[in-house]
Amino acid sequence: MEQLGDIVIEKTINYRNPIELKEQPEYDIVLNENQRKVSEAIKETMDFKKKDKVNVHLIHGITGSGKTEVYMDLIDYTIKKGKSVIVLIPEIALTYQTVMRFTRRFKEKVSIINSRLSSGERYDQFERAKNGDITIMIGPRSALFTPFSNLGLIVIDEEHESAYKSESVPKYHAIEVAQKRAYDTGATVVLGSATPSLESYYKAKNGTYILHKLTTREKGNLPSVSIVDLREELQQGNKSIFSNKLQTLINDRLEKKEQTMLFINRRGFAGFVSCRDCGKAIKCPHCDVTLKLHNNKKLVCHYCGYTTKLPTKCPECGSTYLGGFGIGTQKIEMLIKQLCPTARVLRMDADTTSTKGSHDEILSAFANHQADILVGTQMIVKGHDFPDVTLVGVLAADMSLYASDYTAAEKTFQLLCQAAGRAGRGKNPGEVVIQTYAPDNYSIIAASHQDYDEFFEQEIVYRKLMGYPPVANMVSVLLQCSGESELEMATESVVQLIRKVKEQKYNELFVIGPADPPVSKINDIYRKIIYLKSDNRVHLIRLKDYLEYVINSSQNFKNINVQFDFKA
Incomplete structure (x- = not known):
């Protein structure tokens, strides 16, 4: 029929558009x-x-x-x-x-x-x-x-x-x-x-x-930031997750019909041990990262493999009050409802945002004043602009500070600054309360001042002393295998190859490990990690290429999966 000219067939492609365009006012702002x-x-x-x-x-x-x-x-x-x-x-x-x-x-x-x-x-x-x-x-x-x-x-x-x-x-x-x-x-x-x-x-x-x-805010001023020492709160008999100052300010905001965000810093959550009296975490003497507590009551460094028993007393002050954090967003939601029964509370974390569109629903509900308090993990403190939020509470600044990672202070500073930045973005001034067991830590002090250069100048000295990126280059070599003994042998072979290259070519190369990574076994697959540091990135790239060539051409590594990851 088409050939006879009786009908005309037209084909159109209708692409789906995930954005639902709504009638909105123009957004054409004149730059300052x-x-x-x-x-x-x-x-x-x-x-x-x-x-x-x-x-x-x-x-x-x-x-x-x-x-x-x-x-x-x-x-x-x-x-x-x-x-x-x-x-x-x-x-x-x-x-x-x-x-x-x-x-x-x-x-x-x-x-x-x-x-x-x-x-x-x-x-x-x-x-x-x-x-x-x-x-x-x-x-x-x-x-x-x-x-x-x-x-x-x-x-x-x-x-x-x-x-x-x-x-x-x-x-x-x-x-x-x-x-x-x-x-x-x-x-x-x-x-x-x-x-x-x-x-x-x-x-x-x-x-x-x-x-x-x-260097200046478009609207409003930077919020005022208070650091609350949780050690003093304990001495005063307050065992709540909310300091006395934060409780007072939350109630004040509810009376004023202003909004509050409560941020629990769960990054680097698992396993570190710190003293509740002096606030010090137990660190590796060789790598300056926190030791992780394992089920066998041993503390392990996941950079160099250093292992020690869990002490009964704090190595710094002798206190027996050692422990880790164990509180999540659901618990905080429950506690805030007990503290403020009339408050409308929303929670935003991995559980409440698992379905399609759930992020938008929670954020739009909070933006439309369907809640007074938003409780959440780091996803609530990044980039959002809620003009009526005048109070931000950081409930556990220490969690990321004691992550077993050389970037722990940097991540903590970034999270605290981002959290503080959510307050006071409208016409009303904002306040931020940072609760911590380490009020003297330089990253927390710099974050309270919102002073990036202050933090950078101190952190870069630490990186230079320890030879960490960005001052030096670092690559991790992760080896994985279903057989534990086979993995041990393969790891030792790789270490011998690296040492041989170091002796013959690259004297400045620094080798850390092998050690167990933070998770040493996943789905019955065992894992080992080696860190390589050098001032010369080209040397690390050439060494990586050489190791890949040997591993791929040798039958000894046929069951071994090897991954290289450059840190800077």
Whole structure:
């Protein structure tokens, strides 16, 4: 019938759009003087790009300084030149407010991609990008692979976040991949954070990146921050998770009809032991990271393998009051309801956000004043803007401080600054209460001042002394096998290979381990880890290539899985 001309067949493809465009007021904000200076400086490098060089800009802006407005101005400039933009955000939890802002400004030009979309929905977004139906893609690190043919700008917001590093093979970092895509396409890379990673700030200091600063808040002032010493609370007879000061302020906010966020810092949660009298955690004498408590009552370092018995007294002050934390968001939700029976409480953690759309539901409910108090883990303190939140309580600052990781102080500082940044973003002043057993720790003191440079200057000295990134280069070699004895033999063989190369070629190479990683057995697969440090990154890369060649060509390693992970 078609051939006879009786009918005409038309085919149309209807791509799914995960964004529901609503009638919203325009979002066309005029930049203030500081924002305009940063934006113009970046545009200038976009217009006069050097050949074979990627321009990487780091915007270090305090919380609430308007980094998003600068991003939008740069995006508007890029798409007016006929090019496309990728905007990376670290977590799905940030999608709600980010997309609301961007769709108000750029309407149907925006799309999103994340793991909550079905495979078909993700496919549709990449097809829309390839066809030119959209020019802005927002999402976590997977959005980097959006097939734009005319990429002009890559923005990485909250660039310090560990979510930008893939935990599965290949263990790529979004910032490195962004620079490679920018090099191939002639695009510009813009990183932004109130608390940049030490690696990025170190590169900005030595001129590898171009540094820009935003030092004033767009609206309101930085909140006032109080540090509460939980040791003193115990001495006064208060055994509650809420200090007396925090309880008073929560009730005050309820009376004023203002909102409160309670943040429990669960990063690095498992296993460290600290003294409740002096606040000191028990650390490895060789690696300066906390020892982890195992079921056999032994404390183990997961860097070098150092092992010791759990002491009965604190090595610092002799107190017998040793212990770990054991409280979660559900417990806090229950306790806050007991403390404030009339308060409307929302909880946001891995359990309450496991279903599609649950992030948006919780955040929009809180934004619409359907709750007075939001209790949550780190996902509630990153990038959200709630003008009526005037109080933030950090319930356990020590948890991340004592993680068994050389970056523990950095992560703690970042989390506390991000948490503090949620308060006082509207017309009313904000207050922050940081509860801790270590009120004298430099990362907590610097976070209370919201002073990144103060923290950086102290932390970089520690990294230099210990030879940790970004001052030195480090790679971990993870070996896995179902047979424990076979793994032991293979690990010893790899160590011998490394020592041989060290003696013959790379004297400066420093070898730590082998040791058990924090989780030494998963699904009946045993694991061992070796750390290699060197001032020369090329030496580590060559050593990695040599080890891979030997392992892949030897029958002795046929049952061994080996993974290399560069730390900086």
